[in-house]
Amino acid sequence: MNNFIPVNTPLLSGNEKKYLNECIDTSWISSEGPFVKQFEDMLAKEVNQKYGIACSNGTAALEIAIRALNIGKNDEVIMPSHTIISCAQAIIKNGATPVLVDSDINTWNMDVSQIESKITKNTKAIMVVHLYGFPLEMDEILRLKKKYNLYIIEDTAQMLGQTYKGIACGSFGDISTFSFYPNKLITTGEGGMCVTSDKVLAEKCKSLRNLCFGEKRFIHEELGWNYRMTNIQAALGVAQLEKLAFHVKIKREIGSMYQELLGNNSHFTLAEEKTDDSENIYWIVGLLLNKNSKYTVENIMKELGKLGIGTRPFFYPMHLQPVFLDMNLFEGEEYPVAEELYNRGFYIPSGLGISDDDIRKVSKTINNFFK
Numbered sequence: 164m165n166n167f168i169p170v171n172t173p174l175l176s177g178n179e180k181k182y183l184n185e186c187i188d189t190s191w192i193s194s195e196g197p198f199v200k201q202f203e204d205m206l207a208k209e210v211n212q213k214y215g216i217a218c219s220n221g222t223a224a225l226e227i228a229i230r231a232l233n234i235g236k237n238d239e240v241i242m243p244s245h246t247i248i249s250c251a252q253a254i255i256k257n258g259a260t261p262v263l264v265d266s267d268i269n270t271w272n273m274d275v276s277q278i279e280s281k282i283t284k285n286t287k288a289i290m291v292v293h294l295y296g297f298p299l300e301m302d303e304i305l306r307l308k309k310k311y312n313l314y315i316i317e318d319t320a321q322m323l324g325q326t327y328k329g330i331a332c333g334s335f336g337d338i339s340t341f342s343f344y345p346n347k348l349i350t351t352g353e354g355g356m357c358v359t360s361d362k363v364l365a366e367k368c369k370s371l372r373n374l375c376f377g378e379k380r381f382i383h384e385e386l387g388w389n390y391r392m393t394n395i396q397a398a399l400g401v402a403q404l405e406k407l408a409f410h411v412k413i414k415r416e417i418g419s420m421y422q423e424l425l426g427n428n429s430h431f432t433l434a435e436e437k438t439d440d441s442e443n444i445y446w447i448v449g450l451l452l453n454k455n456s457k458y459t460v461e462n463i464m465k466e467l468g469k470l471g472i473g474t475r476p477f478f479y480p481m482h483l484q485p486v487f488l489d490m491n492l493f494e495g496e497e498y499p500v501a502e503e504l505y506n507r508g509f510y511i512p513s514g515l516g517i518s519d520d521d522i523r524k525v526s527k528t529i530n531n532f533f534k
Contacts, residue, residue, distance in 0.1 A: 171514035173345045229253050230257050231338060262283075265501055291316065296418070475509060
């Protein structure tokens with residue numbers, strides 16, 4: 164379909180070609196190239212952390228973070244049910260147990276007020292996952308960290324450039340993680356990163372991403388992963404990071420335009436533009452159908468697809484995932500808001516490369532559909 168508007172179109176408007184050509188001209192294309200360290204240093208500085216450890220993707224970053232914190236058998240990590248499977252998978256693959264928390268219907272994030280009741284003597288960490296547009300309420304989470312001596316693993320994949328009360332998201336974690344998939348605020352195609360201000364943790368993360376090579380090459384005392392980032396990916400990352408503030412500005416302009424064009428539609432709600440703590444960064448523009456809507460998300464997405472509009476559903480809750488139920492996890496647990504978000508929520512084209520004309524077309528098509 165020639166006129167199809169995809170959910171995401173990345174924006175590559177800076178020095179991407181220049182830096183990629185530099186990789187090719189110098190033959191530095193592997194993980195040994197200089198752009199990797201440059202990218203690590205730039206991103207760590209951006210979020211007020213001391214050390215960056217680039218890796219192959221955001222899922223890898225989560226796995227590295229959990230292992231670096233020595234979280235494993237008999238340990239529990241508190242996390243939202245409403246998120247991508249990478250979060251729970253990283254905990255389980257390291258031998259620990261995810262403990263789920265329901266969501267807040269207004270922010271679409273984890274309901275922070277429910278976290279303390281989930282803390283046990285086995286709780287080792289809280290996995291903070293900032294979703295869609297707003298950060299979590301970090302004051303309460305930092306209180307719990309101090310009270311119970313917990314780690315914070317901060318999944319900032321969707322929130323690079325966002326702040327909580329003026330403090331950069333990604334700065335709150337003992338280890339914070341990022342994804343640079345093409346739908347993120349900056350992209351390296353595929354790629355991820357851990358950031359921390361703890362030198363020991365940084366060295367551990369570096370070792371884990373690189374097969375845990377010892378002082379003597381090919382001698383290993385521990386198992387790690389080959390989760391390295393290439394110089395080519397990092398070159399893209401440096402060029403993208405140079406334009407982060409511009410990307411954030413574009414995202415908020417996209418969100419504002421959709422608010423103007425769709426905000427008065429009575430069939431659904433959009434996330435607020437601001438809270439007391441932050442301004443929506445609009446990683447995506449999501450629509451939440453009214454409770455008693457005669458439409459279903461599946462039906463709407465199918466019909467909009469026929470009309471040339473790309474869509475994606477919200478996350479399927481962790482406690483309903485077949486793979487986890489087969490593992491006898493979350494048996495009998497209920498998280499009604501997480502289920503409600505999946506059943507009523509979907510998002511529309513809002514990538515950095517979308518044009519104003521496409522936003523108007525998407526909005527007109529949606530408004531006409533509901534008429």
